[in-house]
Amino acid sequence: MTEPYDLITMGRIGVDLYPLQAGVSLAQVETFGKFLGGSAANVAVAAARLGRRSAVISRTGRDPFGDYLHQALREFGVDDRWVTPVDDLPTPVTFCEIFPPDDFPLYFYRRPKAPDLVIHPEELDREAIAAARIFWITGTGLCEEPSRGATLAALEARAKAGPTVFDLDWRPMFWGGEGGASKDGGASGAAARATARPYYEAALRYATVAVGNVDEAEVATGLRDPKACAQALLERGVELAVIKQGPKGVLAVHRDGRVAEVPPTPVEVVNGLGAGDAFGGALCHGLLAGWDLEPMMRYANAAGALVAARLACSSAMPTVDEVEGFLAGR
Numbered sequence: 001m002t003e004p005y006d007l008i009t010m011g012r013i014g015v016d017l018y019p020l021q022a023g024v025s026l027a028q029v030e031t032f033g034k035f036l037g038g039s040a041a042n043v044a045v046a047a048a049r050l051g052r053r054s055a056v057i058s059r060t061g062r063d064p065f066g067d068y069l070h071q072a073l074r075e076f077g078v079d080d081r082w083v084t085p086v087d088d089l090p091t092p093v094t095f096c097e098i099f100p101p102d103d104f105p106l107y108f109y110r111r112p113k114a115p116d117l118v119i120h121p122e123e124l125d126r127e128a129i130a131a132a133r134i135f136w137i138t139g140t141g142l143c144e145e146p147s148r149g150a151t152l153a154a155l156e157a158r159a160k161a162g163p164t165v166f167d168l169d170w171r172p173m174f175w176g177g178e179g180g181a182s183k184d185g186g187a188s189g190a191a192a193r194a195t196a197r198p199y200y201e202a203a204l205r206y207a208t209v210a211v212g213n214v215d216e217a218e219v220a221t222g223l224r225d226p227k228a229c230a231q232a233l234l235e236r237g238v239e240l241a242v243i244k245q246g247p248k249g250v251l252a253v254h255r256d257g258r259v260a261e262v263p264p265t266p267v268e269v270v271n272g273l274g275a276g277d278a279f280g281g282a283l284c285h286g287l288l289a290g291w292d293l294e295p296m297m298r299y300a301n302a303a304g305a306l307v308a309a310r311l312a313c314s315s316a317m318p319t320v321d322e323v324e325g326f327l328a329g330r
Contacts, residue, residue: 003053004128004131004132004133005053005054005055005079005128005131005132005133006047006052006053006054006132006133006134006284006288007043007044007047007052007053007054007055007132007133007134007135007136007284007288008044008054008055008056008057008082008128008129008132008134008135008136009040009041009043009044009054009055009056009057009135009136009137009138010040010056010057010058010119010135010136010137010138010141010150010151010154011038011039011040011056011057011058011116011136011137011138011140011141011151011167011169012038012039012040012041012058012092012114012116012138012140012141013036013037013038013040013041013056013058013059013060013069013083013092013116014037014038014041014060014065014069014091014092014093014094014110014114014116015034015035015036015037015065015068015069015091015092015093015094016034016035016036016037016094016096016312016313016314017032017033017034017035017093017094017095018032018033018035018095018096018098018271018311018312019031019032019033019095019096019097019098020032020033020311021098022098022099022100022270023098023099023100024097025097026095026097026107029097032095033311033312034068035072035312035313035314035315036068036069036072036073036076036313036314036315037094037313037314038058038092038094038116039138039140039167039169039276039277039280040056040057040058040116040136040137040138040141040167041056041058041069041073041078041314042274042277042278042280042281042313042314042317043136043167043277043280043281043284044056044073044078044281045073045076045078045277045281045314045317046277046278046280046281046282046284046303046317047281047284047285048076048077048078048281049076049077049281049317049318049319050281050282050285050303050318050319050320050323051285051320052281052284052285052288053079054077054078054079055078055079055080055081055082055128056073056078056079056080056082056083057082057083057119057124057129057154058082058083058115058116058119059083059084059085059086059115059116059118059119060083060084060085060086060091060115060116061085061086061089061090061091061115062085062086062087063090063091065090065091065093066085066091066115069083069091070083072314076314076317082125084123085115086115086118089112089113089114089115089118090115091115092108092109092110092114092115092116093109094106094107094108094109095107095109096271096273098270098271098311100268100269100270100271100272101268101269101272102269102272104271104272104273106273108171108173108174110174113144116140116141116147117141117143117144117146117147118146118147119141119146119147119150119151120146120149120150121146121149121150121153121154123150124150124153124154124157126153126154126157129154129157129158130157130158130159130161131161132162133162133163133288134162134163134164134165134284134287134288135154135155135158135162135163135164135165136164136165136167136280136284137151137154137155137164137165137166137167137203137207138166138167138169139166139167139168139169139170139171139196139200139203139212139216139219140169140171140174142196142199142200142203143171143174143175143196144174148199151203152202152203152206155203155206155207156206158206159206160206160207160208162208163208163209163284163287164206164207164208164209165207165208165209165210165211165280165283165284166200166203166204166207166209166210166211166238167211167212167280168200168210168211168212168213168216168217168219168220169212169216170196170212170215170216170219172189172192172193175189175192175193175195175196176189176191176192176195193218193219196219197219197220197222200219200220201220201236204220204233204236204237204238205236205237206237207237207238208238208239208240209238209239209240209241209242209283209287210233210238210240210241210242211241211242211244211279211280211283212242212243212244213243213244213245213246213276214226214229214243214244214245217229217230217232217233217241217243220232220233220236221233221236226243226245226248226251227251227253229241229243230243230251230252230253231253234253234255238255239254239255239256240252240253240254240255240293241253242283242297244276244279246264247264248263248264249261249262249263249264249301250262250264250297250300250301252293252296252297254293258292258293259293260292260293260294260296260297262294262297262298262301264301264305265298265301265302265304265305265326265330266305267305267306267308267309268309269308269309270308270309270310270311271308271310271311271312271313272308273313274307274308274310274312274313274314274316274317275304275305275307275308276304277307277313277317278300278303278304278306278307278316278317278318279300279301279303279304280300281303281317282299282300282302282303282304282323283296283300285299286299286300298327299323299327302323302326302327302330303317303318303323305326306318306322306323306326
């Protein structure tokens with residue numbers, strides 16, 4: 001095996017088609033920009049932009065959009081060796097609407113099934129997963145088989161050999177929420193949360209870091225108070241719980257008693273959709289560097305703010321110089 005990767009992510013990949021006009025619905029949009037997307041892919045790109053050697057485990061369709069994603073990953077410096085094609089499924093496409101500062105509806109086209117949910121356990125390079133300095137999985141990877149079994153198999157092979165991050169990544173429509181199969185609608189869908197929770201708890205047993213917003217933490221814990229959520233995540237096995245609170249900033253709680261509460265970094269928001277992935281890549285950068293909680297959270301917040309002030313996700317991920325310059329100017 002080659003030198004271990006700094007980061008291997010596993011999960012969603014696709015093409016983002018984002019409108020080049022803000023403040024109008026998709027019905028009125030005339031032009032779109034095409035970008036690499038998907039949370040696992042974006043986090044790998046974010047880490048690569050910060051100088052880390054990263055790779056992603058995922059799948060695409062065997063089509064021109066799949067070819068584009070391979071090209072984009074390589075251009076960003078992300079190893080694509082574990083991104084493989086599925087013959088009979090199209091590469092997913094995601095549209096969004098842009099209503100700054102805080103309304104960015106997403107429209108996922110992942111039918112009849114997304115290729116990134118057709119990752120099989122026997123396809124995994126378990127040696128590379130165990131050897132990676134950080135391994136990152138997402139909640140979406142748990143929503144269907146065979147991806148669910150593959151994700152848990154990867155975590156078992158990893159066996160907490162190093163920082164193992166569970167991005168809680170709650171997308172209720174993938175679990176039947178928001179008026180889908182659960183028929184209970186709402187912001188998340190109670191039936192969808194109940195379906196997901198056992199799988200989230202299973203993944204948490206193998207994770208050392210959990211990161212997500214309050215809605216996502218509620219799926220894993222049944223709680224909504226950020227401090228209670230963090231404590232519950234620690235009780236479920238992680239060493240570090242990171243709760244993103246939007247305008248209230250971020251809370252990080254470590255099993256050893258360290259706590260950091262960092263306020264948000266204000267910017268003029270253009271598109272907030274990639275901020276969480278930038279935060280994730282910067283979090284990995286800080287974990288690899290051995291930073292203490294507060295500077296790590298401030299750095300990750302700054303990376304997320306820089307992306308929120310830009311249109312795209314993947315191509316907007318900042319470099320070290322950009323993040324450091326942004327922090328120096330605060």
